[in-house]
Amino acid sequence: MSQLSITVDGRAVSVTDDQRPTHLFAESKEIVVCKINGELKDLWTDLKEGDVVEGVSISSPEGLSVLRHSTAHVMAQAVQQVFSQTRLGIGPPITDGFYYDFDPERPFNPEDLEKIESAMRKIVKDGQRFRRRVTNEADALKELAHEPYKCELIGIKSGAGEEASVEVGGAELTIYDNLGRDGQPVWSDLCRGPHLPSTKHIPAFKLMRSAAAYWRGSEKNPMLQRIYGTAWPSQEELTSYLELLAEAEKRDHRRLGTELDLFSFPEEIGSGLAVFHPKGGIVRRAMEDYSRKRHEDEGYEFVYSPHLTKAALFEKSGHLQWYSEGMYPPMVMDEELHADGTIKRAGQQYYMKPMNCPFHNLIFASRGRSYRELPIRLFEFGTVYRYEKSGVIHGLTRARGFTQDDAHIYCTKDQMVGELDSLLTFVLNLLRDYGLEDFYLELSTRNPEKSVGEDSDWAEATEALRKAAVAQNLELVLDEGGAAFYGPKISVQAKDAIGRTWQMSTIQVDFQLPQRFELEYSATDGTRQRPVMIHRALFGSIERFFGVLTEHYSGAFPPWLAPVQVTAIPVAEAFADYLASVVKEFKAAGIRIDLDASDDRMQKKIRNAQMQKVPYMLIAGEEDQQAGKVSIRYRNGEQKNSIAVADAITEIRSAIADRKQV
């Protein structure tokens, strides 16, 4: 036995050559994997002279991934225990958890998941060691002959498919064996690793759901059954994760839409087509009114365009060529047929509009334009219809009919930089006014394979977007090659109250449409120039933004958006008349107030208003009536007594005017 000189967490140490990282970190339970010379490795890895070893905690991002990937292995083993005829796909870690794809004899049901989960608990309890074993292609193919999907992965290893990187990838082909108490393998899986030292290092996990997924993510491949699970460094973290999910479910805008009587999706109308009820209508109108006002201040002009157009317009814009699947099919008008059914007169095809830009372009092109008019900013709450695939429709956030807060800016090249800069500031400030505070930006750049336009134009526009983004002092994420073919884009991602990110606004430069529509203006020297066109939507769609805000506020809208701002509650019926006169004053002050004159008891009325998430309750009984005052009860349960009516009105009006949350 000889000595090795190595570095452990920055300290030089000397160890015998039979020592492995698992021994070095034996004292620290949270160290479950390590980096050796910068590479993530198992704790069972052999050490060499001069190795630089760092412990990696189970709570670090890398540690969590290893934990979750190892849990995925445990799940796969359990599945094959319970359903021996199941073939394995892949099983990577994902945000908050992991999944594993299987090809079972029949799809899994919830009872199956319980069985699998208890088999997993047993495996965890067994404390099976994960052992890495290097193999080669021929041996692996032989050993895994009964696993066709694994064999396929070995086959594509040379191609180094991204999605297969957890299983293969890397320089060597490796198999991980799970060793039982007697040191003999009980289960094996093709895997790159690394893994936890043993299954007993899995502190807390839970299987979440099963669903289907295409093998290797392609519609053309067979459908596999995917089981999702989650795993955490402690039971407490698992519990708080599950609580977060429960909280998200409570905030689900589809559920709140029913509970608060905001909107619905009547089956009679069709999938993905919403109606807004009176209360939802108030919220929506408040959102729109404020947006309209701010756009006015910002120099936008308001236009309107029809929901229908002849096919020629979308042929000109190109939408029919590349987007017809996403459009509702055409209506054929004025077609005349002969008695034998042949066409006598060809009809005219009309389409529902999936976008507003072509209409705005026609407005721009309706007469000659001078550089003196630019920039021209045309704004419309434009309702569009897109035939989304049935499986993707989701409440208000992914609908088939929705209204964009859409605007198109036509400017000169010289104006572009300033325009983008002020636009982004405008967008972010407006989102802040609606109560979103936490943003990051994403810049999508050109994909050279699939794009139109001059290199210099792309470079210039991308740089202008980048500058505008940097000026905001927000985190900027680069989405290399992610732009649509017609121009670069910035999107604003916003975090909601429980930390979920939503893509909100997009700002996009377009090199395609000005050409297709031959848009021009007269420049100072009298020449005809092509304007730069910028597409932008702040909400994306009003419906979607409505859904996001509903979830962000959990239905407890700030007073300026709340459908009912105040509920007036008499302590007893005798005081209803007095409160009715107070209510009149509030109404005269422009406050949305309801008097609850039902024969419920006061306690019940408070409960009802509370459940409807009304920001203020106005309560009055004997004492208040005598003094000509009211009590204010706030949504959080706090209370202010004996407030003069005029003072109450002032307080509530200013909260509304300032768009404060209470």
Add this chain to the structure above:
RNA sequence: GCCCCCCUAGCUCAGUCGGUAGAGCGUUUCCAUGGUAAGGAAAAGGUCACCGGUUCGAUUCCGGUGGGGGGCUCCA
């Protein structure tokens, strides 16, 4: 579009191993006049999503359609 699951009163859900159904909340009426999150009683309310098949008989079993959910793929 694909895979799996679901659709029972306005809402949330029981239930019927095939013999046409029940609760709570809500609604209506009555009683109660109550100072900070559910006072009491009675009543009304259902082609068990729709269409077809099997059956003496279907809400229940089978098939199709519509709608919804969870994923996958997609989102100009």
